[in-house]
Amino acid sequence: MIFKQLLEQDSCTYTYLLGCEETGKSVLIDPVVETVHRDLDVIRSLGLTPTYTLETHVHADHISSGVKMRALADTQIVVPKIENLPCADLGVEEGTVFEVGNIKIHPLFTPGHTGSHHAYLIENGMHTILFSGDALLIEACGRTDFQEGNPAQLYKSIQDKFFSLPDETLVYPGHDYEGRQITTILQEKQRNPRLMNNKSEADFIEIMNGLDLPYPRKIDFAVPANQLCGQCPDNIPEEYNGPCEIIYGDMKNYRKHGDQG
């Protein structure tokens, strides 16, 4: 299997590329509109076909590249089924394996950051590998104060779905704001300040409700955009319009040239 961990710098979002060497099929987990061209270049430079984009949840901090990727490269948009997004091509749910060529992806329903958040698990050689989305970050976790966020639910998702995995499970988070790339289940049990020392649900709820975080700078246009699988909305502020303009503006040229390379 081919694997790349790709960073979108403005929102510190990690996009993960998984590619099946036998079939050439690929999936991008949580791709970002700003980096759609970079991601297509990476996929093609590795000899892979852009096949799917797969979301962990409706993001509030960046716009997905789902519809742009589909327009540019005929990918299919895959989202958690319970989100009921008409813009999506396929839905995934826990209990049903999503296959990308020979890669078997196990969705895990892990609400709490949002009401319909899913993480994705694969088995690869000596490791179980978790793409934890925003449900679990390195020494942190996603906030729980928007989008049907619920700290009690997030605590349960982490304890039941993640902390029951083997200690050595590799955890690739949806974001990191300090350049860290990876953690493990054991490391988060021992070092995550919101969970370490067997913190109770009550402890966790108190911590989450006391975070006093600023209002998310992109939420007012990112959530509506992502409910349309990344269609840039009309109300996007000028300072964030760049990526949408750039992408729509040069889409024609990109298709012509980009699809040849």
Added chain:
Amino acid sequence: MIFKQLLEQDSCTYTYLLGCEETGKSVLIDPVVETVHRDLDVIRSLGLTPTYTLETHVHADHISSGVKMRALADTQIVVPKIENLPCADLGVEEGTVFEVGNIKIHPLFTPGHTGSHHAYLIENGMHTILFSGDALLIEACGRTDFQEGNPAQLYKSIQDKFFSLPDETLVYPGHDYEGRQITTILQEKQRNPRLMNNKSEADFIEIMNGLDLPYPRKIDFAVPANQLCGQCPDNIPEEYNGPCEIIYGDMKNYRKHGDQG
């Protein structure tokens, strides 16, 4: 492949267990005398046979369990060939794959922390995996002021042998003193204060020569012991004698009972 990351708490040493599912053969990288019984229990509980112990270098901070493991479970002691240790059963060197059942281990000659340090590389599914020994730690590296340590050599080992690996390469260090389990090549390029921002050899040498570290508390008996593959020496201070006494004292019983379970 079966994999376990095991901690010896007194020296914060990570011992790595790799097991071949097809043949049952196993190798312990850098096992520690204090945890020889724990490690044997783990190996056997996973249905594996204790087969090899493999050292990255002659350690100064703990005593290897090589000879104890061999006495208890008939394992073979494997060390870097250039160490010329008469106590060892096999030597490894860069350029020659060391096979443990179907597991292929690539030794990398990486001097600098000690004159004969080797790291070990395996390919597993979507990852290249580096067991970096003490040549590269998480946001740190092994000291270079004893045992033919040489900061210029260590800089070259890290740059040439490690930083030429793919960014996503998983790095399992020989120690961590803060409970961290894993890093990647990209993370160390970006966050290791001794290497980040493309530090030059001169920068690195200045940092290493300015560390002003205390004298290693076990070096006077650990190095002679490890030159005998972990044979506890006569000059071991009483406060550190426990593990050696315990192991020699109950070896007979352990063999009798332990080998049945």
